[in-house]
Amino acid sequence: MNDRLRRLRQKNLAQTPEICSERARIVTEAYEQFQDLPAALLRARTLEKILREMSIWIADDELIVGNQASMAKGTPVFPEFSVDWIMRELDQFEMRRSSKYKLSAENKAVLKEVLPKWKGRTVKERALSVIPDEAKEAMACQAFLLSPLSCGLGHISVQYEKLIDRGLEYLIDELTEKKAHCRPENAADLERGIFYDSCLIVCNALIAFAERFAALAEQKAAASEEPRRAELLEIARVCRKVPRQRAETFQEALQSFWFLHLCLQIESNGHSMSPGRFDQYTIRSYNADMERGISPQREEELLGCLWVKFAEISKLRDYTGSLAFGGYPMFQNLIVGGMDADGRDVTNAVSLLCCKVTAELKLSQPSLSMRWHKGTPESMKRSAAEVARAGIGMPAYFNDEAIIPILRNIGCSLEEARNYCEVGCVEPHVAGKMEGMYSTGFTNLCKVLELAIFNGEDPVSGKKIGIPVGEAFEDFHDFYNAYRKEQRYIMDLHAFCVNAVEYAHSAMCPTPLVSCFVEDCIERGKDIRCGGAHYNYTSPNAVGLANLGDSMLVIKKKVFENHKYSMEEMRKMLRCNFHGYETVRQEFLHNVPKYGNDDDEADLMTRICGEDYCRDFKRYTGYRSASFQPGLQSISAHALFVGSLGATPDGRTKEMLVSDGGVSPAQGRDVCGPTAEMLSVAKLNHFEATNGALLNVKFHPSTVQGEKGLQNLCALTDAFFNLGAQHVQYNVVDSEVLRDAQKHPEKYSDLVVRVAGFSVLFTTLDVVLQNDIIERTQHACC
């Protein structure tokens, strides 16, 4: 790492996210000014106004420019989606135990003035107006979490290569021609015409935004000395050229990429805006630079500058959201390696450089991922393992041999499937062709289990949120069927809610900028929110699968096989949180096999539960005629559900978290080491988990040290993927270090750990999550 990057990195780590009111103010004005326009044009004009009026800055040392808010790690506010929680929590953002945001008196005053104007006009209120009371009740009891209710949808990877290779002028010509062919006397073309207009507005706005930076750089150059002066002039030149035109140099490509990536965040409040196959669409310009004699060190520096920009992006979340997504993660998933449409490996110099820069800078963003297939070269595997050993929970490893068939099965061509990337945590995606609605939300599987045990009643709140299924069961099969009924009922409610949310988004907040870079939107003249994308999916996720499987096996064995306890006794013990029944709890914990230990009986039970979850959710048709594609990943929602759940039959008490990750075993129950754990995970039906299956494995540093450790890490991943699993990520952290970091957060401001599908700074996490990370089984050397 050179001095420039060291300075930029240190500055970045020292910054705390701070709420910036500027966007909220401009959007409020824009909605007053343009209120008569159709939604698409209103959104386009709003983005245009933001990009024209927002403060811009170029910080010292920066080579890649473009800011999201008026200060670094400034966190913009999106009142159009919801304001109730922001107003409610306005005085609490700075006092949170975790995921704090600074908020100055001036910014607070602006928010107090503009936010009330939004009451009754937000996406959230529109969605809630069509959501039935029973669904609201079930959500209040946390049977499921509807994550996209109060913010933008994000979660996409677009055609960055189209921008880099062609430039916006090309796109503007295309749009102009499309618009010219519209015949508004046909009603359909009227809407198409409006859509094209919205696209043209945002494309031009993007060019103007870049020009503002060019002007600022020139202005700063005039007041600067060499060598900074030359750097600023080069920045100005680049910003005058891209994103308007095709990028030629590496700096141009990165800058062009960044303007689009940044403006996508500003448009729709993502998270999980994912760069996708970054190494593939930047390699042309990298090679061009090499031919011109630019040094690899220079490219590394440019890449490092971009990485710091990734780490400046911030999103405001409500208190609940900050628990579900601990530590300000933005899930900007950037994937390297993999194969081309013909199945040949495409690892290149930029792939390796991305690994190197990630391992050196140790920032929590971007989320580095790596594609792994039979032809992946050793150099790539080793570079990735080096990153893993850096102890920042990256890269996330993805198995081409498992994911390509999954995408084929949901309708993609072989060529498209081979070109997949990942969005957010572990959501398989074909960039620029899909709207996957990955923020559909989470099902709290253990809550559904409670409903089955307690005849539709939530034992924690005492409310009837499920359906009656009876209290006596003939055999385990009978009980399991009751569980399926509850599951399907909760899914009915969840699917209803998601459709309502999407309905509100499509009616009120189309996203023209995203639509410009997703295939078929322009062809069809339709915004992505309204179904313009080539492929459309809706993707919910399951939380607590391991606890569900383990609980089912306890019920099967102890209640129905050896009749040691009746269902009534089970209910009694769960209701009192096993108080006075510690020996029984221990028996449930230790006397029945547990998922994660390569025990076929336990693993099969968990497999069935996961499989049925996925199959049951695939019965629905979502908004945009999307098919439902469920996944087994919990992000950190498992931490959120803790208060809402009672004890479960697997021996988990009320106070304990449900399993993390998605397909990871319950905390501390995998006692046979990572190979057994991986074999268990591989026994699940990964093919059905079309929205990803997430495994966290935690290692003590001694396990992976030295050349041998590196080889073992590669071998472990190789073997696991040969078994057909989709994903794995490693946390190489010493629990003593983590405990010390809890005590002395000041010493560990740069300690990055993997929470689930993402890495964050450990010290910014809530103490519950911190403890959870420490307690997850740590596989030490034997």
Add this chain to the structure above:
Amino acid sequence: MNGIIFDIQRFSVHDGEGIRTNVFFKGCPLHCDWCSNPESQSTHPQPMYDAQKCIHCGRCALDCPSGAIQTSPAYQIDLSKCLTCRDLTCAAACCSTALTMVGKRYTADEIVRIVKRDAVFYGHSQGGITISGGEAVVQIDFLMELLQKCREEGLNTAMETCSACGWEQIRRTMPYIDTYLCDVKHTNAQKLKAETGGDAKILLGNIRKLAENGGNIIARIPMIPGFNTDLDEVLAIGQLIAGCGIRKVELLNFHRLGVPKYGKCFLNRAPKDRTPLTAQELEGRMEILRQLSLDVTVG
């Protein structure tokens, strides 16, 4: 035939190449003061108690046929009364796994079945099975049966040995062992006898013969402060190893992780308190060995 095994540890990465499964044989002819697996020394199964996991339900004491267990005032097992029942009565009664019976009977087939579960990981890492202990040679007949089965299954085999046994026994294992991990603890016969109970002539003689007969050996030196860590002794051990024509050496630094096990096994004795070598001290010893052209790593 059954063997008495006290642990089978998957994903072992420090005892031989790649990812391995360690199979720990119970019973050891030596009784080194610093032993970190004191439960491995006796050939027989024995109870081990973890107070942290205990929920004090008292079932173990109720179920014990010989009344060897008392739960108050302090939890105690009278080993002289313990029958080490074949059906592990007390351990079976324990719901929280606080009380376990160390040493279970396995057939060779059962072990091979468990070891083979990780076959996919061995293939990618040149791993396999590591026979450890105790000292496996103590159960030589069972060991031979297991090794033959491993050979039939094409498993890579490594064996940790203190070589305190007749040469003939080691010789028998040679066709079946890919790598020996041989402990070399001291060169001075008196000191060796005093602290480990071993006979230097046999221990060191076996290593020499093993090397002469073409055994693939990694020498392992446990770094035990107050016993073998002074520089002259390290040099002497190094010369002995080099003299056998062995090139690879691993230093195993002393650690205290085994200390609590003495209490858990009701052994009424504890190892001497020692302080592990610092990284710098360790490096000094490595340098001495490197001077002898040995390939030294810290294991």
